[in-house]
Amino acid sequence: MSGRATVRAWRPGVTGVVEVLHAHFPSHAYPSHTHGAWTVLIVDEGAVRYDLDHREHGLAQAQVSLLPPHMPHDGRSVRPEGFRKRVLYLATERLGVDLIGAAVDQPEYVDPLLRHRIHQLHGVLENGQEELEAQSRLTLIEERLGQHLRRNVIAPPDRYDAGVAARLRELLDAHVTEGITLEEASRLVHAHPAHLVRAFSREYGLPPHRYLTGRRVDLARRYLLDGHPAAEVAALAGFYDQSHLNRHFRKLLGVTPASFAQPWSPCTRERPTSRAAPRSAGSR
Incomplete structure (x- = not known):
């Protein structure tokens, strides 16, 4: 890595x-500072060293770092070529202030599943079009971070609950175009958001956001077959815009909405490559 520092926030x-x-910081070193939020950090290139509560820590690409709010820390590259990182800043109440001490004691985790989930969430947030998917992935990330922070507390087993899954599906079916947030569904079903995602995935074999996307693609197909122009169908079916519809439509059906809606006749036959000479009236 080389060149100037680049930041996108x-x-x-x-x-x-x-x-x-x-x-991407080729040479920048952070002075000691604090954040008013939980800082979830992954490093994509290089390695980082930082001080937290007068103790030195290091973060490599295989790890996840969770820095608690209001705790001073700094940051610098371990290697001369610098580092590249991605960060989520979570509102303090998402993990709570009672877990700050546990995070100070152990801010790094070697957890491939957690890191992969964070990587996936960054992709969803960068896209900016899949709100329910982002909420679902964030909920599972927060749950796993909480498990790390409460590692000395025995958590109750995750229950299988088909009734919760069915009620969530009813809500999704009732809000296909406008959508529903995970927090709203949680309040209506009276279940924790993480339990909602797990119960639904176990019962139906796919997460809630993917189920909702499939319902929207189905709805888009109906609109297309009813003769609505592809340019109008995205909004009618609940997609962010036409490119959002196109991406999911191609992923599920292998063709674009415009191709799907092309007129087709079962009587259509492939024309021969060479034409026979027309017969004269007298040869009939």
């Missing part, structure tokens, strides 16, 4: 995520 429209930051 934005505030996604997902409850609980106050900021997302993607950065």
